[in-house]
Amino acid sequence: MSVNQIMFILFASIIVIFSILTVSSKRILRSALYLLFVLVSTAGLYFMMNYNFLAAVQITLYAGGIVVLIIFSVLLTSRINDRFASVKPAKAISTVIVTAIGAFVSISSILQHNFVPAAGVEPISTDVKMVGMQLLGYGTNGYALPFEVISVLLLASMIGAIIIAKKKLD
């Protein structure tokens, strides 16, 4: 077994175990922490694929941004002794069945697919320069339009948030 395989198994098992714990934990802040572990391990998978830029984006946006936001809102709203109510048995059993079917369908379709290593195809460079050129390029493979549309959307939501949060001046 090579180092890469060991690392993959480590990351994959962290992702699986903590994903389940995230949805099954009864304390909301613990769920947030388990979610952090899942997101950081996903970044580890990107590092293994040598896609460093995406891994750093994953850590900054999801682990450093979204999880911090979730924790902030939990800190403002919940108390340390708060617990979720227990799930009714019927509901729990139906959830398990639905998840098992979903897992079976996706795993079996992945296992049946015959993966062949791509031959004669140049691997795409993933360094920051290429990513930046493509993101702001308007020729072939350029993403300038979606990029600008998303920035307008973000600006609109930012202004909306400020207007909602602003106190009435009277």
Next chain:
Amino acid sequence: MNFSFYDFTGFTQSIDQALKASMSPFWAVTIELVLVGVSILAFYALLGLFLVYWERKVCAMMQNRLGPNRVGPRGFLQTIADLIKLLLKELIFIKNADKLLFNIAPFIVIIASFMAIAAIPFAKGLHAMDFDIGIFYILAVSSLGVVGILIGGWSSNNKYSLIGAMRSGAQIVSYELSVGLTLLSVVVLAGTMQLSEIVESQRDAWWIMKGHIPVWIAFVIFLIASTAETNRGPFDLAEAESELTAGFHTEYSGIKFAFFFLAEYMNMFIVASMATTVFLGGWMPLHFWGLTGFNEIMDFIPPFIWFFAKVFFVIFVMMWFKWTFPRLRIDQLLQLEWKYLLPLSLVNLLIIAFIAMMGWHF
């Protein structure tokens, strides 16, 4: 084994080849990982001890006192004695705390700073990981530390800890923007995010000399914002001892408190080495245009001495801040960032992008 203080590449490569020649690639890689990990860990602990001692000496100097002077020569062993005391102290468990989160929080803080230190170039070839996104990676992993502070403050089940954690969260999240924007201004000039290449681009002169006044402004903003990001005075509202006892780590005792303490000092080191690498030329010696004789004398000093001299200079400036400025209020703190530093660094970035586009920098 060709060892030289000027270029560690040959030294590390000869270790790598010796390991690869004597065993299978799997074990060679594993042993290399362990070697790098242990050496970084030892460096981390020793440097932390030294910085605590130095901070106390600097503080004493600012306040016209002697500082630690009993244990060892000039009190040099004081922090080691303190460490032994902290190791022997009882770990107190809070009755109504969330035990898992309470115990895990110091580790998150310390792992975040430990991950960042691996990407810092200490000298030529003395660099654990050289990512093509170096600066971005350090920003990303150092933003993980705030999670540990927030969780530690909340799970202590104590109103002081909670207020301290909320303050520190708000502070770190907002000052991160200025830190990122000011680092980006040098990335625009250097044209790369890879730390080794940024250092290499300063071979003739450091960016602070080459980039005109905008880089000076960026450097000052970076110093202010990064002092705030490390939760140090005058921005230490998160642990403001006169109002919050000790802020987010009020309930921590023994070695867990020491972890928070150590992480604070190491974050200061990481921030100072970022300032060194990006603005002050990393391990490059001081060069002036035209002065060939002077430049050759400077070349004679080994790179890692240059690196640590610059880092300790920046750390000294940050300690100077702490012991001379009074603490800010939380509204003043957020106003400083959102109304002054952030607009200033945005405009500054624009000016630097224009300079880089016109090729006006040296």
